Amino acid sequence: MKPLAGLKDKITLVTGLDRTFQPGTDVHAQCASCFLSSASPFSLKHTPYPQARTLDHIIADKIGRETPFKTLEFSCNSHKDNKESIQFDNISWYGTGACSSFDA
């Protein structure tokens, strides 16, 4: 937290928050892909991932209607030889199984 010392009046640390891992996928794969997910664990029948349209897109549906871009998705993955599935590499999803990051 030390690097934030100069801005401590403008930040809040929140602890005590949990998520539920849904068995059936690799243990890493729900870390990022379901972080902002609007799906409850065990609510989707056709996929082992509790992963649906993410918070950014749901909020942008409301407050992103007038801007040139509804949302922007940035990523700092410089690897070109991505070995793992898309679940490892995307936090922003239009819907179940549809990530919204593309290489621009």
Next chain:
Amino acid sequence: MRDPLLTYRRLFKSDERSAYKNITDLVLDDARSLKKELGYADQQKFGEYFESIRAIETQISRLDGMKAELSKVDLDIPLDGKMPRGEYIRLMGDLMVASLQTGLTNVATFMVGPERWDTPYLFESLFDKPKSHHMMSHNQGRYVDDLIKVDYFYMEQFAYLCDRMNRVEEANGKTLLDNILFTYGSGLGDGSTHQYSALPIIIAGSGGGKFITGKHLNVSAKSGLVKKVNGTYKTPEGGVPLANLWLTQAKAMGLKLDRFADSTSTISSLLA
């Protein structure tokens, strides 16, 4: 978007946009003449396609309308190629801040690193050679000192971006940071046990005065790290769902929602 140069061109360079515009003009012209020759069902289907091209056109004309504003953005043209970690994160972050500042978008996500094993990165201020974060978080006994350094390094990048936003003054006399919610966190509480509990979350900014700041809120006494008891990992009883935070933020942004994912309520102690 992960390539800084392409991102820069897409967001801030107008000649790139004119190229797009020429393409959408051509496509729309073709589409118009083709549409006349189609049957009803095909016309409906074609309409959707037509709309998607129209959406690109609308986006480009909005961008064109902001040309004057965008030309004032003071950003160096990003260099191509592999950059040291901090430089890369700060550069992509600068592009995000500039996008929010100019009003290109109101919403953005920023993924610092992929969930990937074997990810040697050059943490330029820390080590001489590229090192793998994944390896460190899995072997904390051996690499805990390195891991602490890397955690600190990432926090420095977050602080840099908060500071950048805090220097941008907005029309209401507050800073960009004051006016947004900039949430930093991870989907795992501990990388070695892959636990989805005890998540570290920081919120910077107050969403235009809607959220409290300057505090540490522990929202649950039940949450905690997964412990090994008699050789098996015991998940703690269960803290407050992360979705409660997302519900709180979404409602503060004006959405009419009763639930978000597995949320049980909003976190009212976060609200000003």
